[in-house]
Amino acid sequence: MLKKLIMIYKNKQLVANIINYLLLVIISTAAMGHKHNNYLLSIVVYFAAVLVISGYRYAKIFVLLPLFIISWIYLPIGMVYGSPNIGMIASLFDTTQEETLEFISNIPSDIYPFSVTLFFLIVFLHAKRLHINLKVMFH
Secondary structure: OHHHHHHHHHHHHHHHHHHHHHHHHHHHHHHOOOOOOOHHHHHHHHHHHHHHHOOOHHHHHHHHHHHHHHHHHHHHHHHHHOOOOHHHHHHHHOOOHHHHHHHHHOOOHHHHHHHHHHHHHHHHHHHOOOOOOHHHHOO
């Protein structure tokens, strides 16, 4: 009986981890400005990669964490202006303070809750050291 309860708890934890990663992937895909016809394909491929990488501690720290942090920083801009391109990056280095303030003020305030949600998902997943054990998932 106790063994069955432990398995149910582990399965619930596994499902919770998968849902958290799926939310993180959906928000960070939108954050990077993917608004094209293959949006669903982008989410599926990105989610599969996250599931595989999340099982490895150092890959999660050095690959996923920086990727999620970059998408968190770019989220308000990506949802308004789309995916980054060379023109945006070049203009970043040739901008005055007034242009920067005008650029930031043009971003609608209703986008910032997505950014806060993404931040808390990143902190939660990293602090809890959650990972998906593929062996348990397919065993």
